[in-house]
């Protein structure tokens with residue numbers, strides 16, 4: 069049920085690769101809630117062509133940009149202002165990729181060139197985006213930025229590899245830019261730490277089904293689905309959360325503050 073929460077708002081949504089992507093669900097819901105927006109993704113993702121379906125369904129323009137390329141980001145923010153008719157009220161950073169994780173290189177055997185790529189694509193790209201948007205005056209007064217993160221930034225999940233370091237960097241950048249953009253433009257910047265979710269990026273992590281099922285058994289509400297993550301992002305883009313900034317917000321069914329559950333205990337209990 070749509071409530072017009074984003075009526076009249078303009079935005080930029082990155083990271084919609086296919087209909088499983090969290091960003092895809094955010095775009096569908098933002099459209100239903102009355103927003104107009106530009107979709108962006110890396111040129112390589114464009115070749116898959118799926119994003120065209122989303123653009124058509126939501127009446128959106130697409131501007132391709134590699135989030136590690138400053139010139140392409142400058143062009144993205146200039147182009148988005150032109151297409152939208154003004155600066156963006158909301159921006160979704162939904163970008164993650166680790167060559168080490170993809171190619172099975174464990175944390176004690178990292179390839180450092182790939183490690184740099186992981187940090188750049190999955191962490192520093194938020195800084196690059198916000199710096200480009202700031203210099204291009206591309207974010208509207210009172211706007212909202214959301215970046216997607218994962219609890220491996222705080223706690224060790226061995227198979228998440230170097231992505232954990234990238235997420236820690238990402239969350240720190242939300243605070244660094246949140247302060248500056250808040251002071252100067254009343255723009256808020258938050259990260260959403262989402263449950264394991266079946267997407268292309270998620271399923272790329274070794275033993276993802278184990279990750280997923282463990283989190284499910286450890287969360288009183290169960291894992292948060294992608295559609296609900298989208299609902300939360302919409303709330304953060306809306307005027308209902310105007311003084312919420314520089315936070316890492318767990319959207320994880322209670323996983324992050326649960327010590328143990330009977331379901332998990334049952335696997336270790338031997339008596340009776």
Ligand SMILES: NC(=O)c1ccc[n+]([C@@H]2O[C@H](COP(=O)([O-])OP(=O)(O)OC[C@H]3O[C@@H](n4cnc5c(N)ncnc54)[C@H](O)[C@@H]3O)[C@@H](O)[C@H]2O)c1
Pocket residue numbers: 082083084085086088089090091109110113133134135136161162163164165189216217218261262263264265266267268269270271
């Ligand atoms: N799936 C999960 O379990 C989970 C859990 C917590 C957080 N997240 C985070 O959610 C975000 C979205 O991931 P998803 O699960 O929807 O998977 P996804 O694979 O659908 O999305 C990842 C996106 O990053 C884009 N991307 C990669 N390199 C890029 C680059 N250089 N420039 C621009 N875009 C680039 C990809 O094209 C893709 O669209 C990521 O930050 C991910 O780490 C995912």
